[in-house]
Amino acid sequence: MPTGVAIRDVREQLFDAAERILLRDGPDALTSRAVTAEAGFAKGVLHRHFDDFDAFLAEFVLDRAHRFPPRAAALRGAAGSGTVAGNLAEALTALFESAAVAIVALITFRDGLRARLRRSYPVGVPVLTEAVGVIADYLAAERALGRLAADADVDVLAPTLVGGAHLLFADRTGAPPEPDAVHRMVAAVVGAARR
Incomplete structure (x- = not known):
């Protein structure tokens, strides 16, 4: 240039x-x-x-944390349609096929970046924390519609789903998990909460 x-x-x-x-x-x-x-x-x-490279990386991570892939961002609007497990599996796949797994590795890799991010996110990892919030909102909507049990603990289910999906997608160098593997994990996690 x-x-x-x-x-x-x-x-x-x-x-x-x-x-x-x-x-x-x-x-x-x-x-x-x-x-x-x-x-x-x-x-x-x-x-x-940017003041320095860690400042750049912190803003990059925060920008990407708030930018869900359209299929994942549409999860809340899917409440009441399709199946709960199918909707979640699709949203989690969209999220983790994006840069989410690589961003988690980046945050883990750089101490200075983690320190800067703690100012905005005192607890959790930005991309994963945002995903938990989106999924908890969706699960709460499904619970309100009666498609999940009234006592379904969305604040436990959401991070469990994100953690399970992260483990399935964590190997960036290998093939992504088969859609059936993602669906089985989701079905196992939400199985007891379904009505």
């Missing part, structure tokens, strides 16, 4: 470049130089917009 040329949506382009590197090469390949090169920018561009 020539100097003196205004760049539109710099932050978004840098975030997209970081996500591509993270998904393709993993957290250890994510450097400020790699991000700017991937975005096609001069290496100083990132530091003109």
Whole structure:
């Protein structure tokens, strides 16, 4: 990119470049130089917009934590349709086929990033914490519709589902789990709560 040329949506382009590197090469390949090169920018561009690389990564993680894949974000609206297990399996698959697993690895990999994120998320991991909230909302809606037992503890079921799905998808280098494996895990977790 020539100097003196205004760049539109710099932050978004840098975030997209970081996500591509993270998904393709993993957290250890994510450097400020790699991000700017991937975005096609001069290496100083990132530091003109962020205090340091951990500040960039913290904003990247928070941006992605609030950006659920459309299929996962649509979960709340699916209450009352399809099957509870089917809706959850689809949403969890959409979530974990996105950058979520790689972002969790990135947070685990970088101490400075974790420290910065604690300011916004004193407990939990941003992407996973957001997912738990979306799933708990959906489960509460299904409970209100009578498709889950009145005593179904959505605050226990939601993190259990997210944790189970994370374990199924955790190996970024291997093949993703078969849809049936995700569905079986979900059905096992919500089985006792169904009416």
